[in-house]
Amino acid sequence: xxxxxxxxxxxxxxxxxxxxxxxxxxxxxxxxxxxxxxxxxxxxxxxxxxxxxxxxxxxxxxxxxxxxxxxxxxxxxxxxxxxxxxxxxxxxxxxxxxxxxxxxxxxxxxxxxxxxxxxxxxxxxxxxxxxxxxxxxxxxxxxxxxxxxxxxxxxxxxxxxxxxxxxxxxxxxxxxxxxxxxxxxxxxxxxxxxxxxxxxxxxxxxxxxxxxxxxxxxxxxxxxxxxxxxxxxxxxxxxxxxxxxxxxxxxxxxxxxxxxxxxxxxxxxxxxxxxxxxxxxxxxxxxxxxxxxxxxxxxxxxxxxxxxxxx
Numbered sequence: 001x002x003x004x005x006x007x008x009x010x011x012x013x014x015x016x017x018x019x020x021x022x023x024x025x026x027x028x029x030x031x032x033x034x035x036x037x038x039x040x041x042x043x044x045x046x047x048x049x050x051x052x053x054x055x056x057x058x059x060x061x062x063x064x065x066x067x068x069x070x071x072x073x074x075x076x077x078x079x080x081x082x083x084x085x086x087x088x089x090x091x092x093x094x095x096x097x098x099x100x101x102x103x104x105x106x107x108x109x110x111x112x113x114x115x116x117x118x119x120x121x122x123x124x125x126x127x128x129x130x131x132x133x134x135x136x137x138x139x140x141x142x143x144x145x146x147x148x149x150x151x152x153x154x155x156x157x158x159x160x161x162x163x164x165x166x167x168x169x170x171x172x173x174x175x176x177x178x179x180x181x182x183x184x185x186x187x188x189x190x191x192x193x194x195x196x197x198x199x200x201x202x203x204x205x206x207x208x209x210x211x212x213x214x215x216x217x218x219x220x221x222x223x224x225x226x227x228x229x230x231x232x233x234x235x236x237x238x239x240x241x242x243x244x245x246x247x248x249x250x251x252x253x254x255x256x257x258x259x260x261x262x263x264x265x266x267x268x269x270x271x272x273x274x275x276x277x278x279x280x281x282x283x284x285x286x287x288x289x290x291x292x293x294x295x296x297x298x299x300x301x302x303x304x305x306x307x308x309x310x311x
Contacts, residue, residue, distance in 0.1 A: 007264040008282065008290035009215055011208040011297065015223075015278060017201030017271040018302040019101030020045045023078035026099040029310050030073065031057055039068045041085070042077040042130050044099065045272035046228040048249050065089060073097065079130035080104040082137020102304050103199045104131055107166050108138050110193060114164035115139040119191060120157045122146050124179050125168030129229055132168055152182040164191040169199040170230035170271070172237065173206050200302060201271045202230045208297045209237045212266035215295065219262050220245040221254070223277050224270030231270025238266070250277045251284035265290055 016024075023044050030038050036058020043051050043061060051061065065088050068074050073095040076085070080100045089096040114121050121143045125132040136143050146152060146165075157163055165183055167176055176198060184190050196203070212220060220238040224231025224247055235245035243266075248254055259265070265285065269278050282292045305311070 005291040006262075006289055008267055008285050008292045009212055009217060009264060009295045010267045010278065010282065010292055011212050011295045013201070013204045013208060013298060013300045014267075015269040015271070015273055015275050017199065018300075018304045019078050019103060019199070019201075020272045022304045022306065023099040023101070024050065026097060026306060026310060027054060027059060027075060029306070030075065030097065031059070034073055039072055039074040040077065041065060041068075041074055041081070042079065043227065044075065044077050046079075046130075046225055046231075047270075047272040047274070048225045048227075049274060049277055050272065065092065065094065068092075068094060070094070075099050077130065078104070080108060080134035082134050082140075084137060085134075097307055097309055099307070100134075101169070101199070103169050103197075104134070107169060107193075107197050108135055110166050110197070111135055111143065112138050114166070114191065115142050117162075119162045119164035120144070122155070122163060122165045122183065123167070124165060124171065124176055126171075126229060129168065131170070131229075135166070135168070146179060146183075149178055149182045152179060152186060155186070157187070159186060160188060162189050162191070163187040166193055167197040168229070169197055170202050170228075170233065171198055172233045173198055173203055174237070174240070199271075201300070202233070204298060204300065205230065205234055205268060205271065206237050208295075209234050209266070209268060210241065211295065211297045212268070213238060213241045213243050215264070215266070217243060217264050217266035219243065219259060220266040220268070221281060222247050222268055222270060223250070223273045223281060225249055225272070228270045228272050231273065234268060234270060248281070251280045254281065254284060256288065259288075267292075
């Protein structure tokens with residue numbers, strides 16, 4: 001009697017979010033109309049494959065604006081920038097196209113409003129992440145970064161202080177909830193975002209991983225780069241539920257030895273990972289005996305308009 005084939009459950013939603021699609025389209029359109037070289041400050045999105053593809057087409061990625069010649073076109077990445085960066089671009093005569101995700105811009109606006117109103121501003125996020133650096137730059141010295149529940153206990157503000165909080169958009173929903181609860185317990189006047197700062201795609205992809213775990217998968221594969229915060233969070237969601245998870249850039253990163261004896265597998269992708277890499281992983285695992293099935297948890301239909309300069 002033939003053995004029942006092992007399932008490879010590919011979950012949807014996965015992969016590109018609306019902010020990533022918008023940022024990539026910005027660079028695509030500028031390559032068509034402007035040609036190469038085209039300068040982009042930081043990685044346009046945190047994915048190795050996307051960045052390497054753009055490099056091959058003439059995009060020059062720089063860390064800071066001093067690497068961009070005067071009067072050239074420069075694109076700001078999806079993760080957002082500090083006002084000082086925008087001011088420098090203006091001073092240098094650079095043509096700046098801002099590909100910041102609108103949901104990141106929303107957080108920037110919230111933070112600025114709270115600081116102007118005199119709140120003690122707390123940002124929940126990961127130190128050194130491009131998005132955090134941009135948000136903190138909205139009010140240098142006026143925003144305190146919190147990365148854990150333990151950090152909340154170290155905050156210097158009085159219990160009745162006017163404290164407001166905001167979050168990086170790509171965090172773990174569960175972990176962030178714990179930090180907000182700690183802030184709520186300590187500060188009676190805490191002002192929270194009117195709607196969660198964690199973006200819809202981050203939330204949806206984490207919920208989808210939970211659905212995969214509920215299906216009884218033995219391991220989870222997440223297509224995404226190590227620089228991608230939301231991709232790493234997907235691994236953490238599975239691990240916290242007792243399922244081993246592996247972050248891979250593509251099929252060449254699959255550790256087949258680690259999957260020896262594995263049963264049904266789950267497969268998803270971070271919000272900056274292209275679909276062709278997911279399909280390449282599906283093809284590789286098919287040769288090892290896993291049969292792909294799609295698990296749809298919901299349909300996404302979010303789209304963001306392009307920057308005014310490109311309309």
